Each structure stands twice: as structure tokens, then as C-alpha cells.
Amino acid sequence: MLGDAKSVREPYLDYNQWFEDEDPARIHRKAGQAEAFFRKTGITFNVYGTNEADERLIPFDVVPRVISAREWRKLSRGIEQRVSALNAFLHDIYHRQEILRAGRVPFELIANNEAFLPQMVGVDPPGGIYTHIVGTDIVRTGPDEFFVLEDNARTPSGVSYMLENRETMLQMFPELFSRIPIQQVSNYPINLRRSLGACAPPQCEGKPVVAVLTPGIHNSAYFEHSFLADQMGAELVEGHDLRVVDGRIAMRTTQGYTAIDVLYRRVDDEYLDPLNFNPDSMLGVPGIMDVYRSGGITIANAPGTGIADDKALYSYMPEIVEFYTGEKPLLNNVETFRCSDPQHLQYVLDNLAELVVKEVHGSGGYGMLVGPAASKAEVEEFRKKLIERPSNYIAQPTLALSTVPIFTEKGLAPRHVDLRPFVLMSPERIDITPGGLTRVAMTEGSLVVNSSQGGGTKDTWVLEE
Amino acid sequence: MLGKTAGGLFWMFRYLERSENNARLLDAGFRIALTRSASASEEWKSVLKTAGSVIDYDAQHGVYESKKVIDFLLRDLSNPSSVISIMKAARDNARLVRTALTREVWEATNEGWITLKELLDQPVPEKDLPDALSIIRKQNALVRGATHGTMLRNDGFYFTQLGTFMERADNTARILDVKYYLLLPSIAKIGSSLDNVQWETILRSVSAQRAYRWLNGAQISPANIAEFLILHRQMPRSLAYCAQQVDESLRFLQEEYDVEHKSCRLARELYQGLKSGQIDEIFEDGLHEYIEGFLNKNSSLGAQIERDYRFQG
Numbered sequence: 001m002l003g004d005a006k007s008v009r010e011p012y013l014d015y016n017q018w019f020e021d022e023d024p025a026r027i028h029r030k031a032g033q034a035e036a037f038f039r040k041t042g043i044t045f046n047v048y049g050t051n052e053a054d055e056r057l058i059p060f061d062v063v064p065r066v067i068s069a070r071e072w073r074k075l076s077r078g079i080e081q082r083v084s085a086l087n088a089f090l091h092d093i094y095h096r097q098e099i100l101r102a103g104r105v106p107f108e109l110i111a112n113n114e115a116f117l118p119q120m121v122g123v124d125p126p127g128g129i130y131t132h133i134v135g136t137d138i139v140r141t142g143p144d145e146f147f148v149l150e151d152n153a154r155t156p157s158g159v160s161y162m163l164e165n166r167e168t169m170l171q172m173f174p175e176l177f178s179r180i181p182i183q184q185v186s187n188y189p190i191n192l193r194r195s196l197g198a199c200a201p202p203q204c205e206g207k208p209v210v211a212v213l214t215p216g217i218h219n220s221a222y223f224e225h226s227f228l229a230d231q232m233g234a235e236l237v238e239g240h241d242l243r244v245v246d247g248r249i250a251m252r253t254t255q256g257y258t259a260i261d262v263l264y265r266r267v268d269d270e271y272l273d274p275l276n277f278n279p280d281s282m283l284g285v286p287g288i289m290d291v292y293r294s295g296g297i298t299i300a301n302a303p304g305t306g307i308a309d310d311k312a313l314y315s316y317m318p319e320i321v322e323f324y325t326g327e328k329p330l331l332n333n334v335e336t337f338r339c340s341d342p343q344h345l346q347y348v349l350d351n352l353a354e355l356v357v358k359e360v361h362g363s364g365g366y367g368m369l370v371g372p373a374a375s376k377a378e379v380e381e382f383r384k385k386l387i388e389r390p391s392n393y394i395a396q397p398t399l400a401l402s403t404v405p406i407f408t409e410k411g412l413a414p415r416h417v418d419l420r421p422f423v424l425m426s427p428e429r430i431d432i433t434p435g436g437l438t439r440v441a442m443t444e445g446s447l448v449v450n451s452s453q454g455g456g457t458k459d460t461w462v463l464e465e
Numbered sequence: 466m467l468g469k470t471a472g473g474l475f476w477m478f479r480y481l482e483r484s485e486n487n488a489r490l491l492d493a494g495f496r497i498a499l500t501r502s503a504s505a506s507e508e509w510k511s512v513l514k515t516a517g518s519v520i521d522y523d524a525q526h527g528v529y530e531s532k533k534v535i536d537f538l539l540r541d542l543s544n545p546s547s548v549i550s551i552m553k554a555a556r557d558n559a560r561l562v563r564t565a566l567t568r569e570v571w572e573a574t575n576e577g578w579i580t581l582k583e584l585l586d587q588p589v590p591e592k593d594l595p596d597a598l599s600i601i602r603k604q605n606a607l608v609r610g611a612t613h614g615t616m617l618r619n620d621g622f623y624f625t626q627l628g629t630f631m632e633r634a635d636n637t638a639r640i641l642d643v644k645y646y647l648l649l650p651s652i653a654k655i656g657s658s659l660d661n662v663q664w665e666t667i668l669r670s671v672s673a674q675r676a677y678r679w680l681n682g683a684q685i686s687p688a689n690i691a692e693f694l695i696l697h698r699q700m701p702r703s704l705a706y707c708a709q710q711v712d713e714s715l716r717f718l719q720e721e722y723d724v725e726h727k728s729c730r731l732a733r734e735l736y737q738g739l740k741s742g743q744i745d746e747i748f749e750d751g752l753h754e755y756i757e758g759f760l761n762k763n764s765s766l767g768a769q770i771e772r773d774y775r776f777q778g
């Protein structure tokens with residue numbers, strides 16, 4: 001919120017004025033109410049490896065993050081460009097592979113990659129859409145300066161928090177919303193439904209039937225799955241509710257089997273179809289890939305999109321954007337060292353304490369090293385892992401992330417944040433909800449914002465033009 | 466509606482009803498233990514029997530002490546019939562069918578669970594037991610109120626009703642099954658104070674002492690009590706009332722889906738039998754046999770509903 005000279009940054013002016021007139025005790029009380037509200041509503045996530053009764057709340061901070069309309073315009077143009085390129089890349093990589101032929105991305109990177117699904121080669125997803133829903137992780141390093149950290153093109157989560165955070169703020173501080181013009185986020189579920197419906201498969205007759213596929217109530221993101229199904233007015237199904245009937249995927253209802261047109265799956269590729277992928281999976285539907293290939297169902301996101309958000313491929317994103325859009329990328333990519341490359345590996349080993357090292361296939365902030373925040377022993381331990389399997393890792397310099405204020409016992413204090421805007425893609429249009437999910441590293445100085453590692457969230461405001 | 470969702474609604478409401486009934490049983494047992502300590506052990510045993518927990522309890526404890534029985538039936542997670550286990554099962558089902566519940570119903574269920582978890586985190590001292598049991602009943606009343614006030618009267622609502630009344634009928638019949646001998650004319654020493662207390666307990670287990678008095682005045686007789694709990698169609702926990710609700714719910718589903726299922730026919734027969742039943746005939750043919758017959762029919766009806774509406778794949 002504070003700029004360089006300790007002056008309040010422009011987008012925060014209105015909020016700051018309100019804040020200065022408020023009694024901190026009242027805000028403190030409201031923060032307590034917010035927690036009770038989240039618990040009552042059941043907005044929790046399950047933590048893997050702990051007692052299943054352990055449903056945790058994600059810490060919520062009552063100070064919104066504010067983004068100016070001008071910065072948002074720039075940001076959303078950049079995201080749109082990047083998402084279009086990702087979708088084009090996926091189509092290419094599962095068809096003619098022009099980008100490999102042109103030598104812009106090395107062949108081995110695809111051929112030896114587990115995220116590349118041979119079953120998708122030559123398959124045409126309905127409407128040509130692979131990435132129906134994308135959550136691009138972005139950090140801001142300075143005015144108008146954004147870096148993309150990750151392109152989550154598989155099944156990005158967190159959108160329910162974006163919506164519930166706003167709902168909570170509206171309940172707690174309604175006066176803010178009449179004083180400050182803020183762009184709406186509440187249309188997301190309707191847009192999601194429309195966007196998915198617009199990608200209905202060729203065999204769909206009449207109004208598309210949409211369903212959300214969840215691994216079940218013990219999944220860490222189950223709340224979000226049920227929330228989205230409820231908000232869209234779609235059925236929430238599990239693998240054992242589904243089977244193949246007359247070449248379609250059908251759900252078992254009280255009156256028999258009904259065909260589904262679009263399946264918004266929150267189950268990973270690997271578990272989607274025991275006949276085509278992991279044979280032990282109980283979460284998927286045997287034969288769904290065959291139905292998919294014959295145009296009987298739309299799977300969102302398409303199987304095999306993981307190849308596009310693979311961390312090893314990340315460093316090629318500038319080339320990918322340029323290759324498919326013919327434009328210079330509008331958003332920056334973080335400089336990335338590929339540890340599979342001996343020269344890069346040497347550099348990484350020499351500078352381990354200054355770098356962030358991530359597993360190529362990891363997610364959720366597990367298995368990563370944040371050099372500047374790690375102890376000497378942790379760095380040395382990681383060094384061993386790195387030498388053992390270098391190709392499993394990439395490394396990036398730590399960025400000088402900008403901070404935003406959070407409300408603490410001692411008043412406002414700066415914390416590092418990232419931003420995950422949510423993008424919906426259909427054959428007609430790309431919708432980006434203004435704002436997104438802001439994740440906060442609640443510990444002073446920390447750079448890790450993942451909820452599984454104790455990160456929190458806050459409401460994200462994009463001001464009206 | 467998904468078969469799984471229908472099943473989830475059905476079981477969610479069965480469990481809610483069951484936890485409330487167990488709280489009521491505890492209440493009645495506790496009162497006997499307080500007022501007639503000599504017969505306390507016997508009374509606790511019959512409470513455990515009614516809750517279907519006597520084998521599990523014997524395996525762990527053996528002696529029927531108030532403190533142990535109360536703890537076992539309230540907060541022992543290893544006992545699938547404890548109030549805490551049942552409420553957990555109810556809430557798990559509610560999470561499963563979250564999309565079929567209104568926000569109000571979900572929040573009432575979730576808050577009930579949060580309240581209960583705190584309440585039952587530590588053993589409940591005897592002096593606090595009546596309050597604790599009343600909180601359990603209140604939480605359930607909130608869910609029921611939210612259900613009636615906010616849910617669409619579609620198939621989903623009728624599956625909640627089926628769960629509620631199938632379970633309630635089962636519970637009332639179990640109370641009768643365990644206590645039937647007290648109602649038999651052959652051993653009833655009419656007017657003796659022991660029997661009066663026992664009869665009161667039966668009525669208390671279904672929260673109906675006052676209702677009974679409104680209908681029958683001061684005269685307590687075993688035949689009247691049996692008739693009240695089995696055949697009386699104004700009594701909301703009687704077998705006849707429950708069977709009527711089940712019958713109506715299934716008839717709604719039959720019209721809505723335009724299919725006649727076997728369960729609908731079974732429910733109709735069950736209700737018609739109760740509607741035309743005469744209490745002296747029931748006694749003549751054997752009260753115990755009658756109750757056992759009802760329990761069997763009710764449980765086959767439950768299984769048939771699960772099949773007809775495809776709760777499972």
C-alpha cells in the first residue's frame with residue numbers, strides 16, 4: 001500500500017482514507033467474525049497426511065489488495081495473450097508439432113515428459129479448446145511490472161476463495177463498496193457454466209448437461225468442487241456415479257442413467273480412466289477416453305494439458321508466445337535455470353543459497369527450496385537431492401516481490417503476495433474475472449504463499465475505470 | 466437427481482433422527498438411574514439394547530454404570546452408535562449432498578456438528594447431562610426447521626422425509642421391542658408404582674408423557690400406551706404416523722417420476738395394516754411378534770427404497 005517515499009500508493013488512496021477513520025478495535029472484531037463465518041460456511045480444506053477430521057481454515061486478511069484499472073488492463077491483455085498461446089501450443093503439440101520442427105522447443109522435452117499424453121495425439125477436443133480454465137500465477141515486482149510464475153493449465157483451484165472472500169468483505173464492510181467503485185467478480189459461476197456449455201461435444205442434443213467430477217469428500221479441495229457445482233446448478237459426481245451407456249458418459253440418477261455433455265473434472269489425468277491410464281484408479285470412469293475421442297463428451301480441461309504448465313517447459317514460454325501469436329510477450333517470464341543442463345546445474349549449485357529451486361512436476365509448494373530463507377543444513381540437504389536427480393529440478397532467482405499490507409495485532413504490516421487471476425476460455429471468447437485470488441505469505445519476510453504451507457488469502461479489488 | 470444424492474439425503478436424515486432418538490433414550494435412562502438406583506443397571510442395559518450397542522459395550526466394559534454407559538453412547542468414536550459418531554456420519558452425508566441442500570440447511574448441520582464436537586470434547590459430567598442432551602435435540606430441531614422452511618418440495622425433500630420417518634419408526638419399534646414385556650397384561654400389576662415409573666420411561670423415551678396425558682388423562686394402562694405408540698395417527702412418533710409419512714413421500718415420488726416401484730406398494734401395505742389395526746388383536750396375536758414383524762418389514766422396505774431409487778451403483 002505504501003510507495004517508495006512512504007506515500008500511499010494511488011489505488012489505495014480511498015481505502016486508506018476509510019481505514020484511517022476506522023477504529024482498529026472494530027476491524028479487529030470484524031476479522032474474528034470473518035473466521036467464524038468461514039467456519040460456519042464450511043470453507044475449509046483438508047490437509048493431506050493428517051487426521052481426516054482436520055479441516056483447516058485458510059487465514060483470511062481483512063485488508064483488500066487493490067489494483068488500478070490501468071494496471072489491470074495491461075495485466076489482462078498479457079494473460080489473454082499467454083493463454084491463447086498455451087491453447088495453440090497444446091493443439092500443435094498433439095497434432096503437427098510445428099514448434100518442434102521449427103526447433104524452438106527441444107524434441108526431448110516433449111518425448112521424455114510424463115505430462116505428454118500419447119493418447120491425445122490427433123484428438124480434436126470439442127471447439128478446439130484444451131484449456132477451458134486457467135489460473136495464471138503472477139507476481140508484481142514494481143509499477144506495471146509483472147512476472148508469470150506458473151501457468152496452471154490442469155485443474156487450478158482457489159476460485160471459490162476468490163468468490164467467498166468478496167462475499168465476506170461485502171458482509172463485513174458494506175460501506176466500502178458504496179464508497180469505492182470496484183469491479184464485480186460474482187459473475188464467475190455463470191460465466192463458467194456458459195463457457196463450458198459453449199464447448200459441448202458434437203453428440204450433444206439440446207441444452208448441454210454439465211457436471212463436476214470430484215474425487216470425493218476427502219479431497220483437499222472438496223469444498224470448492226461442491227461450491228462450484230452448486231453455484232453453476234450442475235450435478236456433482238464421483239467416478240462411481242458414472243458409466244458408459246450407448247457411447248456416452250452417463251450419470252446414475254434416481255430415474256436411470258442420463259447422459260452428460262460437459263464434464264468439468266477435478267481429477268488428475270492419471271486417475272481419469274483406469275482402462276487408459278492408471279489401472280488402479282477408483283476415481284475415474286472406465287472407457288471415458290474412448291467416449292471422448294469419439295466426440296461423446298467434453299472433458300475440461302482436456303487430458304494432456306499438463307504438458308503446457310510443466311515447469312521444465314516454462315522457460316520456453318517466451319518462445320511459445322511469440323511462435324503462436326507473432327507478438328512479443330507482454331508479461332515477463334522469470335529467468336529459469338534447467339538443472340538438466342550441466343552448465344545451468346553448475347550455476348545453480350554455486351548459487352544455491354540465493355535461488356528458489358522447484359521440482360519439475362511438483363505443486364502446492366511441496367519439495368521446494370527457498371534459498372534465502374533456508375538454513376545452511378537445509379541447503380546442503382537439498383544439494384544432495386539436486387545432484388542425485390538434476391533433471392527433476394529447475395531454479396529461479398528470488399524476485400524482489402512487492403508487498404501489500406495485512407492487518408496484524410500491531411497494525412498494518414507488509415507481506416509478500418502473489419495473484420492468481422482466473423481465465424475462462426471458449427471458442428467465442430476469453431473471460432478474465434477482474435481480480436483473482438491473492439495469496440499472502442502470512443509470516444514476515446516469507447515468500448511461500450501456498451495454503452498447504454500456512455499461506456493466507458485476501459480479497460482482490462480491481463477499481464472501475 | 467443423482468442416485469447417490471438421494472441416498473445421501475436419506476441417510477443424512479436417518480442419522481440426524483437417530484442421534485436425537487439416542488439422546489432421548491439417554492435422557493429417559495438417566496432419569497431412572499437417578500430416581501431408582503436399584504434398577505439402574507438393568508435400565509442402562511435396556512437403553513444399550515435399544516440403541517443396538519449392547520454387544521459393542523459388553524466387549525469393552527461389561528458393567529452397566531451410568532458414567533460409562535453415558536460416555537459410550539455420547540462420545541465414544543469407536544462406537545458407531547454414539548451420538549458423536551452418528552452426527553459425524555450425518556455431516557459427512559451432508560457434505561456429500563451439499564449441492565442438494567439450501568445454504569440454511571447446510572449451515573445448521575455444520576454448526577450443529579461444530580457445537581457438538583466442542584460439547585463432547587470432554588466427558589460430560591452428570592450434572593451437565595440434561596443440558597447437553599437438550600443442546601443435541603435443539604441442534605437437530607434447527608436442521609429440521611431449516612429443511613421445512615427453505616427446501617424446495619421436490620424429490621430431494623421427500624428423500625429427507627423418507628429417511629426421517631423410516632428411522633423414527635425403527636426407533637419407536639425398538640423401544641417397544643425391548644420393553645414389550647412391561648406392557649403385557651399377564652405381568653402387569655396394574656397401579657403398582659414400579660410399573661408406573663417404567664411406563665413413564667417408555668413415554669419419556671419418545672417425548673410423549675404430556676401428549677399421552679392430554680389424550681388419556683391420569684389413567685395409565687399398558688394397552689393404552691401400546692396403542693398410543695403403535696396405532697395413534699396423531700402421535701408423531703407412532704408407527705402408524707411414521708408409516709403414513711413414508712407412504713405419502715413414496716406416493717409423491719411415484720407421481721413425480723411416473724413409475725410405480727415395489728417400495729411404494731410395500732409402504733402402502735405397511736400403512737394400511739397399521740391404519741386398520743386393533744390393539745386387542747395385536748395383544749391376542751402377540752405384541753412381541755407384532756413388533757418384530759414390523760421391524761422386519763420396515764427394514765425390507767428400506768432396502769427396497771435403496772434399490773428402487775438407485776442409491777448405489
